[in-house]
Amino acid sequence: MSEDPPSGSSDEHYAAVAARYEQSAFYDPASSYNRWLIPHVVAALGLEPASRFADLGGGTGAFTAALSEAAGLTTLPSVVEPSPLREQATARGLPGLDEDAATFAGSPGVADWDALLLKEVVHHLSLGAFPEICLGLARRLSAHGRLVTITRPVEPDYPLFSAAKIVWRMNQPPASRYVSALEAAGLEVEEQEHAFRFEIPREEWFTLVRNRFWSTFSAFSDEQLEAGIRELEERYKDPILSFEDRLVFLVAKHAGP
Numbered sequence: 001m002s003e004d005p006p007s008g009s010s011d012e013h014y015a016a017v018a019a020r021y022e023q024s025a026f027y028d029p030a031s032s033y034n035r036w037l038i039p040h041v042v043a044a045l046g047l048e049p050a051s052r053f054a055d056l057g058g059g060t061g062a063f064t065a066a067l068s069e070a071a072g073l074t075t076l077p078s079v080v081e082p083s084p085l086r087e088q089a090t091a092r093g094l095p096g097l098d099e100d101a102a103t104f105a106g107s108p109g110v111a112d113w114d115a116l117l118l119k120e121v122v123h124h125l126s127l128g129a130f131p132e133i134c135l136g137l138a139r140r141l142s143a144h145g146r147l148v149t150i151t152r153p154v155e156p157d158y159p160l161f162s163a164a165k166i167v168w169r170m171n172q173p174p175a176s177r178y179v180s181a182l183e184a185a186g187l188e189v190e191e192q193e194h195a196f197r198f199e200i201p202r203e204e205w206f207t208l209v210r211n212r213f214w215s216t217f218s219a220f221s222d223e224q225l226e227a228g229i230r231e232l233e234e235r236y237k238d239p240i241l242s243f244e245d246r247l248v249f250l251v252a253k254h255a256g257p
């Protein structure tokens with residue numbers, strides 16, 4: 001497995017998809033998927049009204065804002081986001097930090113956050129740099145604070161064409177690699193899995209793939225995506241695709257005495 005971040009700039013990918021980012025059910029804060037997910041994330045982060053919360057790689061801030069509203073936060077959460085998606089977060093009125101996770105982790109604060117979230121972000125970080133990032137985030141976490149990493153399995157249930165499955169696997173380290181780095185930073189980690197069943201019209205899924213709604217698909221040219229979609233048309237004849245989104249939550253907190 002490569003210790004390097006995935007090839008290509010993720011900033012470029014997110015700049016390209018910025019205008020339609022929240023159109024998919026995965027990133028539309030009002031979708032039934034996100035209405036199911038939000039309480040799980042609020043609980044994992046242990047959010048209370050007074051929590052000081054930063055969403056690292058928080059994208060457009062839509063999910064951040066929904067968490068804030070669900071938890072009744074009295075201080076606005078910060079969105080730490082290196083790509084142009086950050087402008088949508090600041091347009092929502094959320095404080096935006098133009099930093100990547102490593103820069104944020106390396107900043108001098110101590111115990112200045114109660115809740116830190118890395119949702120669907122760690123696959124963009126270099127595994128080689130992750131232990132140092134964990135050390136910095138552990139330093140910034142308050143005594144009872146939580147750092148929650150949300151990632152996905154190496155072998156997901158999605159209807160992916162063969163080449164996309166390979167790209168997914170290459171870019172998706174197993175959760176155990178993150179657990180060991182979190183533990184080495186002095187945190188204790190609870191691993192949870194939460195699954196949501198999607199029932200989605202075939203054509204809708206193909207449109208998401210064509211729109212490169214995940215960075216996985218930005219590895220492919222338009223022609224390659226069309227070939228991949230033809231492969232999926234052959235494999236899935238049912239007009240409705242049914243699959244599980246399995247999310248792995250790593251809930252880390254300072255180890256007790």
Ligand SMILES: C[S@@+](CC[C@H](N)C(=O)[O-])C[C@H]1O[C@@H](n2cnc3c(N)ncnc32)[C@H](O)[C@@H]1O
Nearest residue numbers: 010014057058059063083100101119120121124
């Ligand atoms: C799949 S999106 C998830 C966005 C948001 N967390 C959500 O769940 O809606 C991945 C996000 O990670 C951000 N990202 C990529 N590399 C990053 C890095 N090194 N540090 C922090 N964020 C990063 C991207 O710009 C993008 O906003």
